[in-house]
Amino acid sequence: MTTTTKKYKPGKIRERNEEIILKAAEQEFVLHGFKGTSVQAIADRAGLPKANIHYYFKNKNNLYRAVLEYITQLWNEVLSGISEDDDPATVLHEFIRTKVELSYSHPRASKLFAMEIIQGAPHIREYIRSDMRKWVRSKTKVFDAWIESGKMDPIDPVHLIFMIWSTTQHYADFETQVLTLMNRAEYEREDIDRITQMLSHIILKGCGLEVPELTKPEVQLEPTPDLVE
Amino acid sequence: MTTTTKKYKPGKIRERNEEIILKAAEQEFVLHGFKGTSVQAIADRAGLPKANIHYYFKNKNNLYRAVLEYITQLWNEVLSGISEDDDPATVLHEFIRTKVELSYSHPRASKLFAMEIIQGAPHIREYIRSDMRKWVRSKTKVFDAWIESGKMDPIDPVHLIFMIWSTTQHYADFETQVLTLMNRAEYEREDIDRITQMLSHIILKGCGLEVPELTKPEVQLEPTPDLVE
DNA sequence: GTCTATAGATTGATAGAC
DNA sequence: GTCTATCAATCTATAGAC
CATH class of the missing domain: 1.10.10.60 (Homeodomain-like)
Incomplete structure (x- = not known):
């Protein structure tokens, strides 16, 4: 050997x-x-x-x-393959669940990405303009098809994506504020599941979709490994 | 003289x-x-x-x-006096409208506040723990009363506040990303009104409330004066 | 109240011994 | 591949002339 x-x-x-x-x-x-x-x-x-x-x-x-490159790789994997034949409620719920899961498992990645954008995205302008824009275009195309076929309320798909991004990432980025206001030391598994359910309830119902049964997530990531699993 | x-x-x-x-x-x-x-x-x-x-x-x-002190003063004025006798839909809509308006008129204030919290709120821990917590408590009390009297779905009031904060502030904090993905140079009046309407539609409907008629905002703040009017 | 000059510490980056 | 020593630039803050 x-x-x-x-x-x-x-x-x-x-x-x-x-x-x-x-x-x-x-x-x-x-x-x-x-x-x-x-x-x-x-x-x-x-x-x-x-x-x-x-x-x-x-x-x-x-x-x-x-460091940023590692983070953008993470972001690209979310909601990778969907089609207009899929069920809107299922897809949106899965989108929300995955993003909340990411906020829990990689809070620092989310925070660093947020800071970069708040400061004007000087290092990832091109990534947003190309890869991220392509990602958004491909999803909005599917959402638009759902709206046209009357499967959901006519919500501007781009803003719907913004809404899911902002509400889910908030629990990572504003972690300090959220935990302080809730008088808690850190998130626990049940918190994450309840947050997912609440966000999914409001957003799906708000889009005119049936709120689905609670689904136990198959994969549960552990918190804070962040960079380097 | x-x-x-x-x-x-x-x-x-x-x-x-x-x-x-x-x-x-x-x-x-x-x-x-x-x-x-x-x-x-x-x-x-x-x-x-x-x-x-x-x-x-x-x-x-x-x-x-x-600088931070100026910003927290701004934040304290939002949704100042409400009571459980008020109409939930009207109050929530006004809450959303005011916050979107603030994102438009004071984007840098929102950004700086966000950065401070993302970095662990080292300079405003005490403000969050005291003033901000008091503010949240007073609002959740009213929301809870609405839920108990069956006026809205049983949504955890604290998380409902987080949702309104995150979705509205997103348009200030992630301005660079939002504008780039929408292929726009800057926000315009119509954008702000449409964003308000969309967020209000989803959140109110998602909470089981009637979506109200469109209301022209009485006061319209101008963009970017930020600090010092 | 304004502004130049400068002290003293820290910065990003490199040279070169090991 | 590791690490000490060091350079030039920049940092916060102050002293003191005007």
Whole structure:
């Protein structure tokens, strides 16, 4: 098994360290923003000397973009394949459920993405203009078909997507406010299920759809691993 | 009229300069966060030497808190006096309308507040725990009474408030994303009215309330004055 | 009240020994 | 691949002339 080849498991160290750095970077960037985060702070959190960060990612900008890239990959997977033959209520409910689940399992990813957009999206303008716009177009096409065939109220599909994004991401982005106002330390499983049910109830009913039976989600992600599973 | 008193219009200069600085500070803090914003950048935007900022506000922290204080004052005025004798549909519609209006007239205030909370609300923890919690308690009491008397669906009032906050603030905080995806340069009056109508339709109907007739808002705020009217 | 000059700490990034 | 030492630039804040 263990031959005498020079490099045992090549690139394994690099891979491991890059993950450690990315994880530390995500936390610092959420706490202080891109400009407000020092490479030293990331290094301290990662338990590595500052020079190693530059060795692996060359500069702060590259590191930030690497973190954002991971997040956009996550976002792209939501509601991937739907068609106008699907049931509107089922699809919308699943959309809401998945997004609430993501807010619970990857709160920091959601927060960092939100901060980037609030500040004017200087690093992901192009992503929004291309990939994200394509994603929205493909979904609105299906929603429009549902409306035309009288399956749901004539709600502008783009704004319906905004509504689902905003209500679900709110529980990740405004976590501090939500938990403080509810006098709670952290979310629990039951909270997530109740939030999903409540949002689904209002939005589906508000769109003129039948509110479906409660469905136990098949996959339940664990909280806060965020970057690097 | 103009007597020979030493100080003509005392404190007038101070008042004017503080406003200029606050306005410049708000813009910079939104763009780069608290840590990422330099006093020099604020001074440049205000057209004043850096030392003057310290003369008026002593340090960066005080300046930041002054900006936040202005914003929390704005937030406190929303939905100030309601009672369980009021009509639920009317109150909720007015709540939604006012918040959309605020997103349009004070987008930067909304953004800065959002960033502060996303980063863990380090400067306004106490405000949330006291004033904001009181505000929420007083509203949920009324909502609960409506539910108990069968006037609306049994939606958890706290989460209903979160829903209205998130959906309305989204148009200010995620302005860049919203406008890019809609392929628009900026919001116009008609957008704001349509957004209000759409949100009101879904949320009221979703809560089991009658969707009211369209009402022309009495007061229309102009966009982007933000800090300092 | 205004503004220049500057102190003292921290920043992003690199060189070079190990 | 790791890490110390260091540079030039920038940071917050202040002292003090006007």
